[in-house]
Amino acid sequence: MALPAKDAPVLLRLDGITKRFGALTANDAVCLDLKQGEILALLGENGAGKTTLMNILFGHYVADEGSVLVSRGDGDLSPLEPGSPHAALEAGVGMVHQHFTLAENLSVLDNILLGTEKLSTLKSRRAPARRKLEDLMTRSGLAVSLDMRVSQLSVGEKQRVEILKALYRNAKVLVLDEPTAVLTPQESDTLFAILKKLADAGLGIIFISHKLAEVMAASHRIAVLRGGAKVADLPTSECDQRQLAELMVGHEVSETVRGTGAPGDTLFILTGVSAGESRESIRDVNLDLRSGEILGIAGVSGNGQTMLARVISGLETPFAGSMRLGERTLTQANARTMIDAGLARIPEDRHRDGIVGAMTVSENLAIEAIRKPDCQRFGLLRFAAMREKARAMIDAYDIRCQGEDSPARLLSGGNIQKIVLARTLETEPKVVLAAQPSRGLDVGATSEVYRRLLAARARGAGVLLISEDLDELMRLSDRIAVIHRGHLSDAEPTETLDRGTLGLRMAGHTMEAAE
Amino acid sequence: MIRFEPRGPVAVSRTIGVSVTAAVAALVLAAIPMLFAGLSVLDAYVLMIKGAWGSMFAFTEMLTRASPLILTGLAAAVAFRAKLWNIGAEGQLYAGALAAVAVGTGLISGPSFVLVPAVIVAGALAGGLVMLVPTLLKTRLGVDEVVTTLLLNFVILLFVQMMLEGPMQDPMGMGWPQSEPILDEAALPKLMDRMRIHWGLVIALAASLGVYFLLKRTVWGFEIRAVGENAAAARHAGIPVTATFIRVGLLSGALAGLAGVGEVAGLKGYLTADLSPGFGYSGIVVAMLAGLSPIGVVFAALFIASIFVGADSMSRATGVSNYLADLIVAISLLSVLVSGLFLRFRIRLAGTRPARESAK
Numbered sequence: 038m039a040l041p042a043k044d045a046p047v048l049l050r051l052d053g054i055t056k057r058f059g060a061l062t063a064n065d066a067v068c069l070d071l072k073q074g075e076i077l078a079l080l081g082e083n084g085a086g087k088t089t090l091m092n093i094l095f096g097h098y099v100a101d102e103g104s105v106l107v108s109r110g111d112g113d114l115s116p117l118e119p120g121s122p123h124a125a126l127e128a129g130v131g132m133v134h135q136h137f138t139l140a141e142n143l144s145v146l147d148n149i150l151l152g153t154e155k156l157s158t159l160k161s162r163r164a165p166a167r168r169k170l171e172d173l174m175t176r177s178g179l180a181v182s183l184d185m186r187v188s189q190l191s192v193g194e195k196q197r198v199e200i201l202k203a204l205y206r207n208a209k210v211l212v213l214d215e216p217t218a219v220l221t222p223q224e225s226d227t228l229f230a231i232l233k234k235l236a237d238a239g240l241g242i243i244f245i246s247h248k249l250a251e252v253m254a255a256s257h258r259i260a261v262l263r264g265g266a267k268v269a270d271l272p273t274s275e276c277d278q279r280q281l282a283e284l285m286v287g288h289e290v291s292e293t294v295r296g297t298g299a300p301g302d303t304l305f306i307l308t309g310v311s312a313g314e315s316r317e318s319i320r321d322v323n324l325d326l327r328s329g330e331i332l333g334i335a336g337v338s339g340n341g342q343t344m345l346a347r348v349i350s351g352l353e354t355p356f357a358g359s360m361r362l363g364e365r366t367l368t369q370a371n372a373r374t375m376i377d378a379g380l381a382r383i384p385e386d387r388h389r390d391g392i393v394g395a396m397t398v399s400e401n402l403a404i405e406a407i408r409k410p411d412c413q414r415f416g417l418l419r420f421a422a423m424r425e426k427a428r429a430m431i432d433a434y435d436i437r438c439q440g441e442d443s444p445a446r447l448l449s450g451g452n453i454q455k456i457v458l459a460r461t462l463e464t465e466p467k468v469v470l471a472a473q474p475s476r477g478l479d480v481g482a483t484s485e486v487y488r489r490l491l492a493a494r495a496r497g498a499g500v501l502l503i504s505e506d507l508d509e510l511m512r513l514s515d516r517i518a519v520i521h522r523g524h525l526s527d528a529e530p531t532e533t534l535d536r537g538t539l540g541l542r543m544a545g546h547t548m549e550a551a552e
Numbered sequence: 553m554i555r556f557e558p559r560g561p562v563a564v565s566r567t568i569g570v571s572v573t574a575a576v577a578a579l580v581l582a583a584i585p586m587l588f589a590g591l592s593v594l595d596a597y598v599l600m601i602k603g604a605w606g607s608m609f610a611f612t613e614m615l616t617r618a619s620p621l622i623l624t625g626l627a628a629a630v631a632f633r634a635k636l637w638n639i640g641a642e643g644q645l646y647a648g649a650l651a652a653v654a655v656g657t658g659l660i661s662g663p664s665f666v667l668v669p670a671v672i673v674a675g676a677l678a679g680g681l682v683m684l685v686p687t688l689l690k691t692r693l694g695v696d697e698v699v700t701t702l703l704l705n706f707v708i709l710l711f712v713q714m715m716l717e718g719p720m721q722d723p724m725g726m727g728w729p730q731s732e733p734i735l736d737e738a739a740l741p742k743l744m745d746r747m748r749i750h751w752g753l754v755i756a757l758a759a760s761l762g763v764y765f766l767l768k769r770t771v772w773g774f775e776i777r778a779v780g781e782n783a784a785a786a787r788h789a790g791i792p793v794t795a796t797f798i799r800v801g802l803l804s805g806a807l808a809g810l811a812g813v814g815e816v817a818g819l820k821g822y823l824t825a826d827l828s829p830g831f832g833y834s835g836i837v838v839a840m841l842a843g844l845s846p847i848g849v850v851f852a853a854l855f856i857a858s859i860f861v862g863a864d865s866m867s868r869a870t871g872v873s874n875y876l877a878d879l880i881v882a883i884s885l886l887s888v889l890v891s892g893l894f895l896r897f898r899i900r901l902a903g904t905r906p907a908r909e910s911a912k
Contacts, residue, residue, distance in 0.1 A: 352787060373790035382788070390788040395781040404778060404789040413771045 131203025222540035310358035333514030394446030399427035451482030578884030603865020624835025640701030642832025648809025651678030656738030679809020687801030740818035752814025
C-alpha cells in the first residue's frame, strides 16, 4: 500500500487525552497523530476505549485532561473546542457511527443537506448541492442514488451516505467506528478500496476495529489501545497478526482447536419453518442438527438470524412448518417447553434476554429452574439450596462477582455470559442454541465460550451457532449454512468452504450464480 | 453542567433514608403556602401532630384512616413491582365495597363467623375481577393498563351511583342515594369501645406481612420480581409472564377491594358514593413513598393518614382549608420521585473530580 509522504502535514493531534467514568479510566493519557493521506487503524478489544476516544474527538464527551488539536489549513494546529460536535464539524472532522444517524423517511439528498443549511434562508440550495455531490461521487467511487429514500437502501449504501455526508461538509478527517460490522466480506473490500482512494486524495482516515485481518489489509499505521492506554503505534508493514493479538490482549493468545468431531444421530430438525412478517423474518427454513456437531449459521446482521433464534428459543410461534427435538414435535412457542425438552438457549442480547439485572447472581443462576424441586418446595423458595448451587456454579464457571448475593447488573459482559452458560449448560442439554455468543466479549471470555461449546459438542450435544463473525464460524463449526433475507442455505462441511464463497452467499448469490 | 453518575448497589438504609427525606422535604415545602396563609408554620405542624397523635381518640382516628391506605398502597406496590400499572385502586375499592354490601345486607344470613368471611371474600373477589379486565386486555391485546384502569374508576363509580339510586337504594333512606345498612353479623368488629377503629387494620397489617412473604419467599413472588425487573429475560427463561400478570392483577385488585370492605363493613356500615376520599389514588403515593416495599407501605400509610387527620384538626383550629393535606401528599410524591433520582445516581457539577479520587 502506498504510504503517505513522510513530510505530510499533521491533520489531527490528540494530546494526552484522559477520560474517567467513575472509577473506570476509559482513556489514559492517549496521544495520537494523524497525517494527511493516512489511514490509521485504531485497534483494541471491546472496552479498550476506542469509541470513547473518538467520541471525545467528535465532541460527544469532554476529556478530563488533554486536548484535541486540528489543522486549520495552514499547517498550524489549534485546539478544538471541547464538547461541541458542531465545532468538530466546522473544523472538518466527520464521523461515521456504528449505528447510522440517518432519517429513514427522507431522501439521500435531504439527509446529506440536513443541518448544513441556514434556517434563515428561504431558498434551499439543492441544485448546487447535487452538483457538488455528483462530483464527489465520481471522484471517490461512492455511488448512491441521491433521490432514493434512505429506508430503501441496503446497509452498505447507508454507510456510503454517511461518508458522503461527511465529505459534503468538507471533512478533512474521517472517523469510522467499526465500519465492517454490518458488511459482507466483499462489501468490506469495496469500502476499503474507497477509503484508500479518499486517502490518496488527501483525507486523513481513522477506522476503529477489532478484526486483525482487515486492520492488516487496509491501514498504513496501527495504534493499539488496551485498558484505555495506547500500547503500540506502528507502521502496518512492521506488524503481524499474532503480535497485534498479543498487544491487544496483553498476553499470549492460545488458539481454540476444534479437533475432529463424531457426529451421531439427528437430534433437532426444522422443516419448512416460516415466521415473522417484516424485514426480520424467516421463510421456509430447513435445518437438521446432529449430535456431536457444531452447525454454524452465517449471515450479515438483519437477515433473519434474530427471528430464527427467537423461534428456536420458544419466543415466537412460526406460522408454518414444524420443529422436532428428538421424539417431540414443538409447534407452539413456549420457552418452558423448549427448556424442558432439553434445549439450552444462549440469547443474542444477553443484557435484555439473558439476565434480570436487579436480581442477584444466585437468582439469575436459578431462574430457568425455579420451579424444579431443587429450588422450591410447595411453592416456597429454597434459598439455602439455591445459594449453595450458585456458589458451586460460580466456582465451576469462574464467574467474577462479589458473592452470589450481588446484583447481576454489576457484572461485566463476560461474566454475565458465564451466568448464562452456567445455568444453561449445567443441565447437560441435548441441543444448544448459541446466538452471537461472543459478541462484545473480550478475548479471554470468548475463548471460555468456545471451550464450553466445544465441550458440549464432545459430550454429544448438537450445537447451533449463529454468528456474524466468519472467523469464529470457520474455527468452531463442523458444517456451515448461510442465511440471507430469511432463507437458509443447505449446510456444507466447513472444509469445503472458504471465506470468499461464504461472503458471496451472505450477499445473496446462490451457488449457481457464483460459478 | 450537571452530570449524573449511576451508583452501585443500594443499601436498605439508603432506601429508607430517601423515603424519610422525601417526607420531610414535603413538609418543608408545604410551609411556603402556610406562610402565605398567615400561619405560624411551627404552630400549624404542632396542631397537626396533636390532631393525629395527641390523644387516644386522635391516634385511633389516624389508624382508622391508615387502614384503607395500607391496603390500597399494597395494591399499588404489588402491581408496580411487576410493572403492571394499576391506577384503578379507587374503582376496585368501590367494587369491593359494593360486593360487601350486596352480600352483607341480607343476601345470605347466618352467624358472624360465616357472614364476616363471606363479606371479606366477596369484596376481595370483586376487586380482583375488576382488575382482571384491564390485565387481560393488556396481556391479550396489548392495551395500555394505565388508561383502562384509570378510566374504569369512573365507570365503576357511576355504576355504584346507579345501584345506589336504583336497585340497592335503602327504602328507609328517605331518598338518599345510599345502600341498606350492613347486618350487625356481617360488620367487621370494632377493636376498641367507643372508638371507630375496627378489624380492617388487622386485615391490612396481615396483608402487608402476607405480601412481603409472597414477594420474598415464594416462587410466585420470584416470578413477579423477575417479570417486573426484566420481562424479556423472564419470558426467555421460561417464566409464565402472562400468568404472572394475571396473578398480580387479581391480587392487586383484591387488596384494593379489601380496602372497600373495611370502609363499608368496618366503618360506615352502609355504602354511599362518597365512601372514599381518594384512597385509591393516595395508595399510589403510599406505595411510591414506601419504595414499593410491602412493610414500608405500613409506615408510609401512617404518615399520609397523619397528614390527612392532622390537617383536618389543624383546619378546624385555624380556619385554613384542609386541602393543605392534599398539597402535602402531592408534594411528598414529587419529592419521592426526585429523591429516587438521587438514590440511583450520584449528582456532580461539571469540572469537579470524582469523589473517590479526591477522598484519597
